[in-house]
Amino acid sequence: QKEVEQDPGPLSVPEGAIVSLNCTYSNSAFQYFMWYRQYSRKGPELLMYTYSSGNKEDGRFTAQVDKSSKYISLFIRDSQPSDSATYLCAIGSGNTGKLIFGQGTTLQVKP
Amino acid sequence: GAVVSQHPSRVICKSGTSVKIECRSLDFQATTMFWYRQFPKQSLMLMATSNEGSKATYEQGVEKDKFLINHASLTLSTLTVTSAHPEDSSFYICSAIKVGSNQPQHFGDGTRLSIL
Numbered sequence: 001q002k003e004v005e006q007d008p009g010p011l012s013v014p015e016g017a018i019v020s021l022n023c024t025y026s027n028s029a030f031q032y033f034m035w036y037r038q039y040s041r042k043g044p045e046l047l048m049y050t051y052s053s054g055n056k057e058d059g060r061f062t063a064q065v066d067k068s069s070k071y072i073s074l075f076i077r078d079s080q081p082s083d084s085a086t087y088l089c090a091i092g093s094g095n096t097g098k099l100i101f102g103q104g105t106t107l108q109v110k111p
Numbered sequence: 112g113a114v115v116s117q118h119p120s121r122v123i124c125k126s127g128t129s130v131k132i133e134c135r136s137l138d139f140q141a142t143t144m145f146w147y148r149q150f151p152k153q154s155l156m157l158m159a160t161s162n163e164g165s166k167a168t169y170e171q172g173v174e175k176d177k178f179l180i181n182h183a184s185l186t187l188s189t190l191t192v193t194s195a196h197p198e199d200s201s202f203y204i205c206s207a208i209k210v211g212s213n214q215p216q217h218f219g220d221g222t223r224l225s226i227l
Contacts, residue, residue, distance in 0.1 A: 043206075044218045097145075
């Protein structure tokens with residue numbers, strides 16, 4: 001079993017839809033949780049990060065963490081064609097700063 | 112803030128050449144920088160962790176003599192792919208963490224390396 005599981009998709013939605021992206025993880029020691037967006041041929045761009053269970057909102061993006069279920073989600077409201085990218089969850093623990101990445105979910109938002 | 116610059120963005124060279132990639136934190140000091148490798152449609156695979164002033168820590172299966180890492184200052188780390196071969200062709204990405212804070216990694220825009 002991989003430490004972090006993420007459905008690679010691809011996921012295709014119409015413009016304006018609510019998008020739900022999810023990851024599960026196996027190690028309860030993980031302490032911090034991040035979502036990155038990666039456009040083709042670019043480095044990942046940090047979208048959200050959190051250290052606790054619950055919801056964190058930033059504009060159209062909401063990150064949700066459920067430590068009891070070892071499940072994290074990213075919701076995108078009012079999705080736009082410019083949101084089309086690969087979304088990577090990343091999870092870490094300890095003081096090294098090292099992250100374990102999910103496989104990434106490719107999202108396409110159609111106009 | 113938290114801008115990471117990576118250079119060059121694209122390298123094409125002959126087999127046997129050594130290639131150096133630079134990673135700079137432009138507006139912050141980085142205690143730690145990470146080097147990743149990414150194949151098409153795959154996730155990031157951590158190659159090594161680079162701490163300023165000390166030797167890099169390599170992940171299992173990564174040849175330290177093949178991928179030389181130097182972290183000479185709090186704003187610069189370099190990755191040198193020595194005697195590169197076609198199988199070393201990949202997308203190499205660096206990231207950095209700010210000094211003294213439990214902050215997430217910020218990534219450069221990657222270097223696409225093609226070995227002919």
